[in-house]
Amino acid sequence: MPFLAYHHDCLGWNGEMAQRVLAFDWAATGLGPIHNWPHSLQAAVQMVLASPVPLVMMWGRQGHMIYNDAYAEFAGGRHPYLLGCPVELGWPEVADFNRHVMDVCLAGGTLSYRDKELVLLRNGRPEDVWMDLYYSPLPDDHGAPAGVLAIVVETTERVTTERERQVAEQALRQLTETLEQRVADALSARAEVEAQLRQAQKMEAIGNLTGGVAHDFNNVLQVIAGNLQMLSVEAPGSTRVQHRIAAATRAVQRGATLAAQLLAFARRQQLSPAVISPAQLIQGMSEMLHRALGEAVKVETHLASDLWNVLADRNQLENALLNLAINARDAMRGGGVLSITASNVTLDSAQAQGREELAPGDYLVFSVTDTGVGMPPEVVEHAFEPFFTTKPDGHGTGLGLSMVFGFVKQSGGHVTIRSAVGLGTTVQLYFPRCLEAAPADTADTADMHTPIVTPMGGRETILVVEDDTDVRLTAVDMLTQLGYRVLTAANGEAALELMNNGTPIDLLFTDVIMPGPIKGGELSMRAAQRVPPLPVLLVSGYTRDEVMHNGRLPPGVTLLGKPYRRDDLARAIRSMLDNDTAAHAAHAQPAAPGPAVPANTLQRPPALLLVEDDTASREAMHEILTTFGLHCVAAASAEDALALAGAHHFQVLLSDLTLPGQSGADLARTLLRTQPDMQVLLMSGYGSDAEIGEPIAGALRLGKPIDLAELQQALAPWLSAAQNETNARRVTHAA
Known part of the structure; x- marks a missing residue:
């Protein structure tokens, strides 16, 4: 009679697991072929397979697993992988526990556990499992321990039900005992949230006001600056005229600086975000800080190892840290210690809750701490508002901290300030962690004394879209003076009509914010959809979400901030037109002779x-x-x-x-x-x-x-x- 049939008929190995045990290739395991098994092993297997309770035996030093139908149900998705598998490989997540079991029982001992909690991956995901476990040794033919028998009774449902009941009861007791305190805490938390909301709404309202003022101010400055630059070109021989033009231009620059500070607070300044290494940034600012602060201020830097990178505008970040350092110098009244720290911080939901508009996650934090006079709470409350200052008249605009606040917020971060009278001040800048690598530092080898050459046009046609008449006329005069053909449109609808009626256009030069349904952002997208795409130069007194996407400009789009200089405009347009011409030439380059190959x-x-x-x-x-x-x-x-x-x-x-x-x-x-x-x-x-x-x-x-x-x-x-x-x-x- 065939061996398998013999075992099936004579030993009473019935059921699904019996069939699997008989069909398994045991020769590939340490147990060897089934027909060579010792009597003690056969008897143990027969006992396991016949039992209605979940039993599993681990035979040999490695603990090859043989189990019955009830245990197969307990094993879930691990069945039938577990059959014949060494126990430490079969349940790797509890390998240490099973190793201890094998050591004790193969030495002749026994183990038992009541409601033992283990984390098992039975169905591809971790789950908490509670079990009653009983382990005892299995003897070989000579009576020595050769394996381990385990009785496994899952008690998860009973344990979880009991624990939930003790918790659905503890919570009730706590609710009853602390109801009054909970109500007081809730009211306090609500008051704090409402205060934060009012502060955020106030800052947002001030930001909208200052942003709008700065935008209109920049339009005025653009008209003045453009006419001054054209006048300078038209009257090159008059020293008196050039002197007056230079004085007026310096005044325009001061106005532009003021507008830029207002836009920074309103979170509408033009940013050029790049991946920055905090350590390189602070180390590179060392000389600048010492020059700005003087010898009486001791500067200490503390940089954690393996600092995360940030995505931010490098110049604006340097300006923000420098501004905080100068404020600290003034607060220390000539002498003290300034500490600049950079560290990695991970905020959970509870920690992020106290920092409005900040989501839980990973952040790089710059901290600037001084040993100065500190500020009372009523001053801290208004510290970030534009034009608020405690300095005497003529010693500050009150825009420094507001500019820092707006820049960090626009970069997706958050600013906190802690201060107490006599104990100094700490300002912290939170920036979201950037997973990209920072580019290697390269020295600026440009010759600062090389004369700037204004590139002239090549008779290309430029469509100027600007709703402000004076600004539009100034731009037309500039471009005509540079040698370009110019078409104009007072709004997006008129510009779109020119773009769609076949009028030859080489470049679109448009304001971002205009009245009507079609803004500069929409025009730039329509220009990108043309075949071939039309290069776009956007100009704005500030940037909005419809221009910047994830802190970056769309491909083929360049942004020029108002007020812009004639030379900057000339270089931007010439560069875009030349790049566009080169791209078209490369695209039209004929392929080398040869056999046709599918694309x-x-x-x-x-x-x-x-x-x-x-x-x-x-x-x-x-x-x-x-x-x-x-x-x-x-x-x-x-x-x-x-x-x-x-x-x-x-x-x-x-x-x-x-x-x-x-x-x-x-x-x-x-x-x-x-x-x-x-x-x-x-x-x-x-x-x-x-x-x-x-x-x-x-x-x-x-x-x-x-x-x-x-x-x-x-x-x-x-x-x-x-x-x-x-x-x-x-x-x-x-x-």
Whole structure:
């Protein structure tokens, strides 16, 4: 009689697990072929399989697992992977616990636990599990301990129910005992929130007022500055005229500086954000700070190791720190210690709550601390308001701190100030963490004494869109003087009509803020949609959200702030027109003679998106896929994968199921909303039956370690296309 049939009939090994045990390839384990098993092992297995309670036996030093149907139900998604698996590999999350069990029981001891809490990954996600556990040794044919028998009774439902009842009771007692205090705390918290809201609304209202004033002021300054510059060109030989023009120009610059400070507070200044290393920034400011503060002020810097980078306007950030340092010098009245600190801070929801408009997350914090006279609470309350100052008349505009406040807010951060009379002041600037790398510092090798040459026009046609008549006429005069043909429009609708009726236009020069439904931002988008795209020079007294996107300008758009100099305008326009001409020439360059090659063989978009957070696994799988002939890109998280998917259309997603943050299954659902024809392959260490939640149509699940033949079969359509492409390239190269 065949051995398996013998065991089935004679030993009474019945049930699903009995069939699995008989069919399992035990020769590949430390237990050896089943027909060589000792009598003691066979008897133990028979006892386990016949029991109605969850039993699992771990045989040998490695604890190869054999269990019954009741334990298989307890194991969840780990079944049938656990059968024959060493216990430490089968339950890696509790490997230390099981190692202790094996050590004790193989030495002849026993263990028992009541409501033992463990965190298990039975179905692909961590869950708290409570169990009654009883461990005892299993003897071999000679009576020596050779394995461990475990009785596993899950008590999770009972424990959680009991704990919830003790909690749905403790909460009730606390509510009863502290109701009065809770009401008082709630009222206090509400009052604090309302005070913060009133302060934020007040600052926002002041910001809107100052921003509007600065915008109109800049328009006035633009007319004055433009006419002064043209007058300077038209009367080069008159010393008296040039002297008066220079004096008037200096006054315009002072007005522009004042307007810039107002815009900084209103969060509407023109920023040029870049990735900044805080350590490099502060170290580079050392000489500037010593010159500004003098010898009587001792400057101390404290820089934490591994500081996070920030995305901000470098010049504005330097100005903000310098402004705070000068305020501190004045508060120390000639002498003291100024400390500048940079550190990484992670705020949870409770910590962020006290800093309005600041979300929980990672921040880089600059702290400027002085040993000065300090400020009383009533002064701190108004410190960030424009034109508020405690200095004597003529010794300050009251715009320094308000400029810092507006710049940090516009950069997505937050400012706090702590001060007490006689104890000094600390101002902290919070900037969101930037994950990009900072560019390497490069020395500015430009010769400061090189004369500035104003580039002249080449008879190109420029469309000027400006609602302010004086500003529009000044711009037209400037551009005509520079040699350009000029068309004008007083609003966005008139400009759009000129753009759409076939009028030849080489560049759009438009104000951002105009009356009517079509603003400068809309015009710039329409210009970018033309074939070929029309270069756009935006001009504004301040920037708004419709111009800047994530702190950056759209491609093909340049921003010029008011008031601008004639030379700045000339260089900006000439540079844009020259770059546009070069781009068109490159695009029209004829291809080298040779056989025609399909476009998709010249520039291959990535066909497969690989997502795996384990570095070694990701690199190995990427190499395998490349060997298959597939063009793929790899990401370490769902967030990185979504960023890549925004730039490329992928045919296949091959993702690990368990990722940091968003899971592989949720990533697939997100991508399928924008790329519905994408094939989804999900990998999991919990096998091909791992839990993914809501089904994903057409998704295939692959168990780890990946079977390469199974992977090739799943990727067969794309492997065939990749091979055809390779063959086509070979033919092309041979020709």
